[in-house]
Amino acid sequence: MQNKKKFKDIILSGNEALARGAYEAGVNVAAGYPGTPSSEILEYIKRFDEVDAQWSVNEKVAFEVAYGASIGGARSLYVSKHVGINVAMDPLMVSAYTGISAGFVIVTCDDPGVHSSQNEQDNRRIASFAKMPLIEPSSPFEAKELIKKAFDISEKYQTPVLFRMTTRICHSKENIILSKRIEKQKPPFDIPMKQYVMVPANSYPRHLYLEKRILRIKTFSEKTKLNFIENGKGITGFITSGVSYLYIKENYPDAPILKLGMSYPFPEKLALKFAKQVKNIIVVEELEPFIEEQMKMLAIKHKAKDPSYRVGELKSEFIPKIIQGQKKKEKKRTGKKPLFCAGCPHRPVFYVLKQLKVTVAGDIGCYALAAMPPLSSLHTCLCMGAGISAFEGIRRGRKEQPLVGVLGDSTFVHSGITGLINAAYNKQTGVIIILDNSTTAMTGCQPNPSTGITLKGEKTKKLSLEKIAEVSGADEVIVVDPFKIKELKKHITESLSNKKLTVIITRSPCKFIDKTTKGHVDYNIDKCKKCQVCLQIDCPAISKTAEGFIDIDSELCSGCGLCVEVCSFKALTKK
Amino acid sequence: MMKNNVTSIIFYGIGGQGVLTAAEICALAAMYDGFAVKKSEVHGMAQRGGSVESHVRFGDIVYSPITPYAQADYLICCHNAEYGRFKGYLKKTGTDLFEFLNKGLLIVPKKIFINIYLIGVLSVYTEISEQSWIRAIKQTIKSQFVEDNIKWFYEGRKGIV
Numbered sequence: 001m002q003n004k005k006k007f008k009d010i011i012l013s014g015n016e017a018l019a020r021g022a023y024e025a026g027v028n029v030a031a032g033y034p035g036t037p038s039s040e041i042l043e044y045i046k047r048f049d050e051v052d053a054q055w056s057v058n059e060k061v062a063f064e065v066a067y068g069a070s071i072g073g074a075r076s077l078y079v080s081k082h083v084g085i086n087v088a089m090d091p092l093m094v095s096a097y098t099g100i101s102a103g104f105v106i107v108t109c110d111d112p113g114v115h116s117s118q119n120e121q122d123n124r125r126i127a128s129f130a131k132m133p134l135i136e137p138s139s140p141f142e143a144k145e146l147i148k149k150a151f152d153i154s155e156k157y158q159t160p161v162l163f164r165m166t167t168r169i170c171h172s173k174e175n176i177i178l179s180k181r182i183e184k185q186k187p188p189f190d191i192p193m194k195q196y197v198m199v200p201a202n203s204y205p206r207h208l209y210l211e212k213r214i215l216r217i218k219t220f221s222e223k224t225k226l227n228f229i230e231n232g233k234g235i236t237g238f239i240t241s242g243v244s245y246l247y248i249k250e251n252y253p254d255a256p257i258l259k260l261g262m263s264y265p266f267p268e269k270l271a272l273k274f275a276k277q278v279k280n281i282i283v284v285e286e287l288e289p290f291i292e293e294q295m296k297m298l299a300i301k302h303k304a305k306d307p308s309y310r311v312g313e314l315k316s317e318f319i320p321k322i323i324q325g326q327k328k329k330e331k332k333r334t335g336k337k338p339l340f341c342a343g344c345p346h347r348p349v350f351y352v353l354k355q356l357k358v359t360v361a362g363d364i365g366c367y368a369l370a371a372m373p374p375l376s377s378l379h380t381c382l383c384m385g386a387g388i389s390a391f392e393g394i395r396r397g398r399k400e401q402p403l404v405g406v407l408g409d410s411t412f413v414h415s416g417i418t419g420l421i422n423a424a425y426n427k428q429t430g431v432i433i434i435l436d437n438s439t440t441a442m443t444g445c446q447p448n449p450s451t452g453i454t455l456k457g458e459k460t461k462k463l464s465l466e467k468i469a470e471v472s473g474a475d476e477v478i479v480v481d482p483f484k485i486k487e488l489k490k491h492i493t494e495s496l497s498n499k500k501l502t503v504i505i506t507r508s509p510c511k512f513i514d515k516t517t518k519g520h521v522d523y524n525i526d527k528c529k530k531c532q533v534c535l536q537i538d539c540p541a542i543s544k545t546a547e548g549f550i551d552i553d554s555e556l557c558s559g560c561g562l563c564v565e566v567c568s569f570k571a572l573t574k575k
Numbered sequence: 576m577m578k579n580n581v582t583s584i585i586f587y588g589i590g591g592q593g594v595l596t597a598a599e600i601c602a603l604a605a606m607y608d609g610f611a612v613k614k615s616e617v618h619g620m621a622q623r624g625g626s627v628e629s630h631v632r633f634g635d636i637v638y639s640p641i642t643p644y645a646q647a648d649y650l651i652c653c654h655n656a657e658y659g660r661f662k663g664y665l666k667k668t669g670t671d672l673f674e675f676l677n678k679g680l681l682i683v684p685k686k687i688f689i690n691i692y693l694i695g696v697l698s699v700y701t702e703i704s705e706q707s708w709i710r711a712i713k714q715t716i717k718s719q720f721v722e723d724n725i726k727w728f729y730e731g732r733k734g735i736v
């Protein structure tokens with residue numbers, strides 16, 4: 001536990017602390033794909049010359065790189081957000097069978113409360129599904145310490161270890177004490193084929209081995225210091241893991257607690273021992289009833305949260321209500337919704353798509369914001385890559401519907417290319433727009449293969465989006481500046497009516513990449529007819545006044561000129 | 576039951592206003608004075624001009640990274656349109672520093688200085704030392720803007736007396 005007045009060193013976020021801990025643990029290779037709330041882990045680790053760190057093309061690739069590095073003898077780290085694990089699921093499941101060589105830790109950053117995600121799945125279930133040990137820190141301080149333990153456990157039991165963070169831990173900061181890096185000796189290079197070649201003849205015996213191994217790890221789970229009882233006072237005790245532990249401490253600092261830093265395999269004997277020490281047990285955990293189900297299997301009498309609390313993030317003030325068995329009262333999300341930045345190159349594209357009244361099969365990225373009113377011009381957003389493949393499916397399901405598929409540059413490289421090949425191969429036609437803002441903006445502007453820059457900030461081979469679209473089978477590839485809206489409109493309209501598979505690349509950098517302003521916009525109130533068309537582009541620099549006129553915030557305005565384009569009365573002019 | 580020696584502050588406003596920077600300065604300053612500190616913030620989607628909030632808590636031992644309901648000692652609102660979002664979070668004995676937002680907006684030359692002005696106001700209320708505030712500003716703000724920021728920090732401090 002973090003204690004008082006000891007540290008004047010440094011405060012780090014959970015992500016930074018985890019990265020620092022992995023560094024101190026002698027990690028040699030780290031791979032991942034950006035995603036909130038995980039991105040800062042690799043962004044922090046990149047500073048260490050000793051660590052070969054990369055943004056991979058997607059999570060599956062990242063997983064395989066990190067896994068391979070472990071076989072190669074390097075302590076390695078995989079990092080993604082919770083849904084990234086879904087993309088890496090194929091190698092993940094089988095890696096539990098093969099086991100590993102040098103320590104291999106899989107970091108999943110879950111997002112209870114869906115602060116910035118498409119769902120709020122609880123990846124603790126991945127650990128029990130894949131049969132690999134699960135470590136859950138409660139705070140940044142613990143993230144740094146436990147990641148070291150995770151590497152040791154991985155090596156001791158020759159298994160990948162799942163390390164689960166949540167948004168609150170990733171993005172909260174606290175005092176951290178730094179230690180020195182300990183360099184690890186590489187194990188001898190040895191690849192027993194029976195272990196690493198997962199063909200049926202080998203997989204079956206490996207499954208037998210996996211079942212035995214998880215039992216051995218269970219024995220470890222009973223005695224490791226990662227799981228401990230805080231004796232405390234009173235007859236009511238809590239079983240908990242992750243950030244929930246802190247919420248209990250906030251409310252009942254002296255209560256008896258069984259704190260699980262390693263919640264899978266579940267330490268049954270320890271739970272039984274705890275049950276003897278207290279009269280009532282209350283399980284407190286965020287999202288899924290993961291610990292609760294273990295308690296049910298052991299038939300230990302306990303109380304747990306009402307199922308209504310399985311949705312959303314826990315808060316400190318919920319704890320007394322959970323104890324009383326109350327139902328969760330859902331509150332409306334308050335506050336201002338996010339919107340495209342002033343000067344964002346996505347805005348003109350969605351303005352045009354709205355004018356053309358087409359249905360838009362969308363994807364995940366900043367551009368998903370186009371689904372919000374008043375733009376309201378993105379109609380689906382399922383998962384990365386679906387902007388092309390779900391587009392293809394909708395076309396097949398309803399041929400007559402005017403439809404466009406939209407996705408960003410990073411998403412296209414992540415998993416859009418396969419969809420494009422599929423569409424071409426299966427003779428699909430239609431219009432796909434790649435919003436090329438030269439960055440992975442939504443998650444904090446990470447580089448990707450189409451930017452020609454690596455995680456470490458080095459120049460590298462630059463993937464040409466137009467060439468890859470062409471060889472994937474697009475009949476036509478058009479590159480256009482999205483701020484030239486007449487041209488953009490013309491291209492989309494034409495492509496919608498011909499029988500080709502067209503890829504339109506709208507190319508203009510994100511405002512976070514290129515901060516230069518392109519002049520200023522002047523507002524002539526005398527010419528303004530209060531038509532409010534300029535408000536329909538939803539620019540944060542334009543606001544409505546009480547009299548129905550508008551006000552332009554010159555500090556925010558980037559001079560992109562879209563409002564000038566849409567004003568029919570010349571009330572707005574560019575200087 | 577509740578720990579009383581923890582000071583909890585909620586900074587809130589709109590993405591791009593420097594709400595997170597203000598909270599960072601406060602967290603660092605508390606750390607320099609030897610406190611245990613927790614700060615929590617929001618990233619990702621919320622940073623695109625939507626509402627943002629950041630909690631800073633410091634004391635001898637801090638547990639929850641976010642301020643529990645009705646436990647905040649200070650509320651710092653950086654944007655008029657956001658006012659009221661955290662009303663219920665203020666302690667009975669807590670102080671809402673909202674009035675200083677509009678006072679500050681009248682005198683800062685650019686809106687980007689409002690965060691540092693409000694930090695100046697806050698600095699009068701908390702037990703964090705002046706030198707730690709200054710050190711934290713120097714640590715957080717890009718060097719070419721430090722001088723201006725320190726100036727508006729002191730304007731905020733003056734605003735109180």
Ligand SMILES: Cc1ncc(C[n+]2csc(CCOP(=O)(O)OP(=O)(O)O)c2C)c(N)n1
Pocket residue numbers: 033034035036059081083084087117118364365366367384407408409410411412435437439440441442443
């Ligand atoms: C499987 C998966 N991995 C990562 C993410 C996190 N994520 C959301 S959008 C996005 C990419 C955004 O980049 P881009 O497509 O270029 O669009 P931009 O935000 O730049 O407009 C990422 C990585 C996710 N939602 N799902």
